[in-house]
Amino acid sequence: MDINKVIKSAQDKCKIEYGKELSNALAWQLHNSLSESIREEIGGKWQELKIMSDKNRKAYYFSAEFLIGRSIQNNLLNLGILDEINNKLKDLNVDFGILEEIEDAALGNGGLGRLAACFIESAATMDIPLDGYGIRYKFGLFKQEFQDGFQIEKADDWSKYGDPWSLRKYEDSVLVKFSDQNVIAVPYDIPIIGYKGNNISTLRLWQAEPVNEFDFNLFNDQNYDLAVKEKNKAEDISRVLYPNDDTLDGKKLRFRQQYFFSSASLQDLIRKFKRNHSEDLLDFAKYNVIQLNDTHPTIAIPELIRLLVDEEKLSFESALDICKKTFAYTNHTIMQEALEKWDIGLIKELLPRIYEIIKQIHNNFEEEKKDLVKNKIISKALSNRTKIINKNTLHMAHMAIYGSSYVNGVAQIHTDIIKSDVLKDFYQLYPSKFQNKTNGITQRRWLALCNRELSSFISNNLGNENWITNLSDLKKLEPLSKSTSIIEEFSNIKQIKKHQLADYIFRKEGIAIDPQSIYDIQIKRLHEYKRQLLNILTILYMYNEIKSGNLNNFYKTTFIFGAKAAPGYKRAKSIIKLINEVGNLIDNDPLVSSKIKVVFVSNYNVSYAEKLVAAADISEQISTAGTEASGTGNMKFMLNGAVTLGTLDGANVEIVQEAGRENNYIFGSTVDEISSISKSYSPIDIYKSNPKVKAVLDMLIDGTLKDGKTKGFKELYDSILKGASWHTADHYYLLHDFMSYVETRIKVNSDFSSKYEFRKKCYINMCNAGKFSSDRTIQDYAKEIWHV
Numbered sequence: 001m002d003i004n005k006v007i008k009s010a011q012d013k014c015k016i017e018y019g020k021e022l023s024n025a026l027a028w029q030l031h032n033s034l035s036e037s038i039r040e041e042i043g044g045k046w047q048e049l050k051i052m053s054d055k056n057r058k059a060y061y062f063s064a065e066f067l068i069g070r071s072i073q074n075n076l077l078n079l080g081i082l083d084e085i086n087n088k089l090k091d092l093n094v095d096f097g098i099l100e101e102i103e104d105a106a107l108g109n110g111g112l113g114r115l116a117a118c119f120i121e122s123a124a125t126m127d128i129p130l131d132g133y134g135i136r137y138k139f140g141l142f143k144q145e146f147q148d149g150f151q152i153e154k155a156d157d158w159s160k161y162g163d164p165w166s167l168r169k170y171e172d173s174v175l176v177k178f179s180d181q182n183v184i185a186v187p188y189d190i191p192i193i194g195y196k197g198n199n200i201s202t203l204r205l206w207q208a209e210p211v212n213e214f215d216f217n218l219f220n221d222q223n224y225d226l227a228v229k230e231k232n233k234a235e236d237i238s239r240v241l242y243p244n245d246d247t248l249d250g251k252k253l254r255f256r257q258q259y260f261f262s263s264a265s266l267q268d269l270i271r272k273f274k275r276n277h278s279e280d281l282l283d284f285a286k287y288n289v290i291q292l293n294d295t296h297p298t299i300a301i302p303e304l305i306r307l308l309v310d311e312e313k314l315s316f317e318s319a320l321d322i323c324k325k326t327f328a329y330t331n332h333t334i335m336q337e338a339l340e341k342w343d344i345g346l347i348k349e350l351l352p353r354i355y356e357i358i359k360q361i362h363n364n365f366e367e368e369k370k371d372l373v374k375n376k377i378i379s380k381a382l383s384n385r386t387k388i389i390n391k392n393t394l395h396m397a398h399m400a401i402y403g404s405s406y407v408n409g410v411a412q413i414h415t416d417i418i419k420s421d422v423l424k425d426f427y428q429l430y431p432s433k434f435q436n437k438t439n440g441i442t443q444r445r446w447l448a449l450c451n452r453e454l455s456s457f458i459s460n461n462l463g464n465e466n467w468i469t470n471l472s473d474l475k476k477l478e479p480l481s482k483s484t485s486i487i488e489e490f491s492n493i494k495q496i497k498k499h500q501l502a503d504y505i506f507r508k509e510g511i512a513i514d515p516q517s518i519y520d521i522q523i524k525r526l527h528e529y530k531r532q533l534l535n536i537l538t539i540l541y542m543y544n545e546i547k548s549g550n551l552n553n554f555y556k557t558t559f560i561f562g563a564k565a566a567p568g569y570k571r572a573k574s575i576i577k578l579i580n581e582v583g584n585l586i587d588n589d590p591l592v593s594s595k596i597k598v599v600f601v602s603n604y605n606v607s608y609a610e611k612l613v614a615a616a617d618i619s620e621q622i623s624t625a626g627t628e629a630s631g632t633g634n635m636k637f638m639l640n641g642a643v644t645l646g647t648l649d650g651a652n653v654e655i656v657q658e659a660g661r662e663n664n665y666i667f668g669s670t671v672d673e674i675s676s677i678s679k680s681y682s683p684i685d686i687y688k689s690n691p692k693v694k695a696v697l698d699m700l701i702d703g704t705l706k707d708g709k710t711k712g713f714k715e716l717y718d719s720i721l722k723g724a725s726w727h728t729a730d731h732y733y734l735l736h737d738f739m740s741y742v743e744t745r746i747k748v749n750s751d752f753s754s755k756y757e758f759r760k761k762c763y764i765n766m767c768n769a770g771k772f773s774s775d776r777t778i779q780d781y782a783k784e785i786w787h788v
């Protein structure tokens with residue numbers, strides 16, 4: 001790439017658009033000028049690659065979420081020009097660092113959306129033909145602030161200063177029809193630049209717009225109001241990301257969003273197919289394979305049938321057959337309440353034709369099962385349990401499995417559970433459809449970019465940079481763990497990252513933390529199953545122990561939390577308030593505040609995660625065994641050299657397999673133990689028999705901690721000891737794992753004093769993180785599911 005040309009172009013843009021030199025431009029002005037220049041510079045090649053790859057078999061990732069984060073630094077890194085641009089700008093007196101102010105594109109809630117972003121980047125890097133399709137939400141995941149320790153949500157108008165990486169392609173718009181409204185889906189294309197820029201894929205995000213162009217002259221006052229209403233109603237469809245990553249919101253609008261982007265994407269694929277292959281759609285599945293990221297885009301199955309039957313005049317049978325070959329489905333959850341279901345009435349009302357087709361799919365499936373029941377291959381009961389439509393409810397996962405070639409879980413233990421539990425009926429029906437694809441993360445963003453110091457160290461010791469596209473090379477560094485100078489150098493890098501994080505937290509939050517303390521970090525969406533409540537309650541336990549003199553020699557620790565709670569999720573918001581109150585309690589206690597600091601960082605997002613994972617000593621992965629499908633945060637920490645303090649859940653199991661149990665801190669019940677005690681579990685017995693646990697829980701209700709009169713803390717107390725109308729007492733087994741967690745926390749704390757041995761464990765974790773590259777994951781999908 002011609003860097004001088006890019007800089008010159010950025011200078012011109014900045015002058016013309018904003019009347020400024022790059023050196024006195026605001027962050028967003030510099031960002032727009034520079035990003036647009038780069039996008040234009042790669043534009044020709046991007047287009048050529050697209051035209052070529054469209055001619056061959058290609059995979060498409062349908063996802064309601066893409067949690068991209070900030071693109072500029074990553075794109076420069078992947079183009080191999082990060083340092084050069086940085087230096088050139090320095091010569092021009094431009095502070096490249098101000099680009100840290102650029103807001104994240106947060107078009108996703110958490111892990112599922114971030115996975116989608118890692119996948120398309122890895123596919124581009126690995127030369128796997130994969131494009132993404134999703135929704136261009138006007139407002140991404142809300143921005144979080146704290147007021148008096150409570151979460152406050154602010155709208156995330158992420159593109160208000162422009163969106164220089166997107167290319168509006170109005171000419172590729174398509175019409176999407178509902179019973180009560182028609183809207184135009186306008187695509188915005190984002191280039192996904194593979195490492196070294198050899199390959200560029202496309203993330204196509206759809207924006208909903210009204211069908212009728214505004215012509216203000218044509219409207220009298222009354223029509224004008226109507227037209228405004230119509231416009232708003234259309235734009236509503238892509239206005240907000242639902243800030244909810246695991247329970248069904250139940251709103252019509254959410255359903256409209258799913259259909260909107262599924263339909264638009266399929267219409268786009270059919271148009272491309274006709275252009276590149278044939279007017280006859282029979283061969284559609286030969287050239288297209290679509291991965292459904294959870295059930296959110298599953299409405300694409302009946303929609304493809306509708307397009308093939310109604311518009312392309314294929315028979316229902318061939319259309320269904322094409323679906324079964326085209327789609328593959330990724331399951332992301334084992335929690336019953338999170339399995340997506342829709343009311344049939346709603347579908348009938350909004351999409352009557354789609355309803356008919358779903359009914360036909362359902363009937364077809366029932367017919368197929370009849371023979372199996374007759375021949376005693378399956379039971380009648382199993383046949384009933386697997387219905388696509390049952391009691392006026394559409395079971396999205398059932399339709400997804402029936403309409404797909406493959407179903408996959410996202411970590412080995414998760415796949416085992418869906419086969420033996422959640423989806424066991426379907427496993428009996430279609431054993432060969434089931435696969436495991438353990439999640440991964442891209443090492444470009446999650447090491448090369450976020451930890452340049454560690455990257456240089458790795459490259460220097462390996463003698464090359466091959467690990468950037470072949471992460472298992474890290475294993476070659478493991479023998480060096482015997483060298484004291486290597487471990488010391490590695491340890492010094494961690495210390496640099498800890499200082500950087502302390503500086504950042506001080507600037508951002510106004511909170512001072514001690515870089516010499518242990519950084520013990522839990523960052524992820526706030527949810528009961530992730531057990532942030534267990535974390536904070538055991539901190540209270542240790543607080544009490546330090547105060548009463550039972551816990552001497554406690555190594556000073558900073559407990560860092562980062563998490564957003566869905567705005568309607570009351571209990572999660574009470575947990576945030578509780579963590580902040582415990583932080584205050586400790587700050588005001590001179591005896592303990594020299595040992596413990598609790599910090600809740602605000603507005604946790606991808607860019608914050610990049611700083612936190614690089615600086616962590618301890619990675620908290622403490623979900624109830626059997627609840628976290630995989631987790632990917634755990635992998636980011638491991639890659640940056642932290643030990644995992646966690647349960648045997650999700651990918652933690654594989655992390656420990658790779659890096660050794662002796663180099664991590666595993667505690668708590670296993671999946672089998674939980675299921676064997678579940679019937680007899682009595683948290684109140686633990687409360688009554690362990691006075692120290694009782695003392696901690698009582699702090700929630702005895703006035704020690706103030707919840708601002710919301711009664712939120714009492715509600716948390718009751719959730720553990722009494723349960724609620726919708727769940728039994730302590731349904732995530734906090735008290736059951738409590739003492740095991742406390743003991744392990746104290747063990748890791750004391751191990752940290754032998755700093756050298758501790759850092760060695762961290763180092764060995766890093767060396768064994770190769771498996772968790774999304775490059776590996778995506779290659780497995782390509783080979784075993786997509787056949788591309």
Ligand SMILES: *Cc1c(COP(=O)(O)O)cnc(C)c1O
Nearest residue numbers: 110111524605606609631632633
């Ligand atoms: C990686 C990531 C997640 C997922 O974290 P888990 O610990 O796997 O739940 C969520 N949010 C952001 C911003 C991330 O970067």
